Amino acid sequence: MESTSLQPASAPAGKFxxxxxxxxxxxxILISPGYIFFSERGGIGFIEGVTVKQLLHLIFPFFGLYAFTLVWGQIIIGTCKPLIKKIFPGIGRFHRLEGIFAFIFALIHPVLLIGSLGAVTYLKYEFVGPNKKIFVLLGVTALLLLIVTVTTALLMRLPWLQKRWKKLHYANYAVFILVFIHSWNLGTDIQGSPLQYLWMFFAVSAGLGTLYRIWRAIVKRRTAMSAQSATASEPTNSLNPPNS
Structure with missing residues (x-):
């Protein structure tokens, strides 16, 4: 009897x-990119006495780091939502809000770069070597896809999107891959800094989360097919005469 009385108390404690x-x-995880960003530059002193254009150029990587971090969060929440929802029932609202912030940071990232370099230099990709231009294009593609996924999430209640927005939302996986490649090859803060290990963690955890989601989809489909087969066989069985 004593062990039974302890069970209800253990569940809230475990959840807490x-x-x-x-x-x-x-x-x-959220603190790490910003902490490493400023630590590698010796604090905030690196922005003292600079022009506006120089300031924009110095801080634009900061927003890129957090854009990718938030996109990773989108992937983890999306792939593990059934598990997370048991602990945080309101995770859906947070998921949508985080997606908006991911988009804002992702948009600010190139806007600051354009402001520091000028539109002409940016559009010609003259700020990177010829062999690096492809990685800039990957970043631009990721931003365009992110615009699509965020827009569909915000407008998902529209009749023509109610059955389509989830499929369009799968583009976030492509966004994650594209931004990872983009930042890994262009991000000076990633190369040779502790952030490379955080980025590796992001890649591995997102991959495992994706595999978990695929596994859930397979199990769900098999369960539905089994239930459908059982339902279809019931009328046939009911017509068979009982064994004498």
């Missing part, structure tokens, strides 16, 4: 611990 751990890890 899970929430605490997830929130703590999330905060650490």
């Amino acid at each position: 611990l899970s929430r605490f751990l997830i929130i703590t890890v999330t905060i650490c």
Whole structure:
């Protein structure tokens, strides 16, 4: 009887611990890009005494780092939503809000670069070597796809989007891959800094999350097919005469 009375109390305690751990890890992950960004530059002193264009050029990578971090969060929440929802029932609203912030940071990233270089230089991709231009194009493509996914998420209640927005939302996986390649090959903050290990963690965890989502889809489909087969066989069985 005593063990039975302890069970109801253990469930809330376990849920509280899970929430605490997830929130703590999330905060650490969110702090890491900014902390490393400024640490590698010796604090905020690197922006002192610079022109506006120089300032824009110095800080535009910061927004790129956080854009990718938030896109990673979108992938993790999307792939593991059934598990996360048990601990955070309102994760859906947070998921949509985070997507908006990911888009804002992703948009600010090139806007600051354009402001520092000028539109002509940017559009000609003269700020990178010839062998690096492809990675700039990947970043631009990712931004365009992100515009599509964020727009469809915001307008998902429209009749013509209600059955389509989820399929369009799968483009976020392409966004993640494109931005990873873009940042890994162009991001000076990634190359040779502790952030490369965080980026590796992002890639591995997103890959595992995607595999988990695929597995859930396979199980769900097989369960539905089994249920459909069982339902289809019921009328036939009911017509068979009982064995004498």
